[in-house]
Amino acid sequence: MIRKAFVMTVHPDKHDEYEKRHNEIWPEMIDELQNHGTSNYSIFLDKETSKLFGYVEIDDEELWSKIALAEMNKKWWKFMEPLMETNPDKSPVTKNLRQVFHMD
Structure with missing residues (x-):
């Protein structure tokens, strides 16, 4: 599992x-x-800054990256596009974060 x-x-x-x-x-x-x-x-919202913090656990980086090509995902991006900052392909502008600490 990858966080x-x-x-x-x-x-x-x-x-x-x-x-x-x-x-x-x-x-x-x-x-x-x-x-x-x-x-x-x-997904968590900071109302003061309008920033969304997303956390997901995935099985595989390559499989995760392929969701961007899925028609259902593209439909979701189009549906959400009016609500958020997006790229030209309607995907959300996303900044990945590097894990610096974890405790089980």
């Missing part, structure tokens, strides 16, 4: 809608995530 952490940014006026859409995440998107080896996936 991944990253930050993204949601627009300040879209906090509630961002949370609503994740509370209603499509079952097909959950399946896609699981099919790409993800588990224990959480």
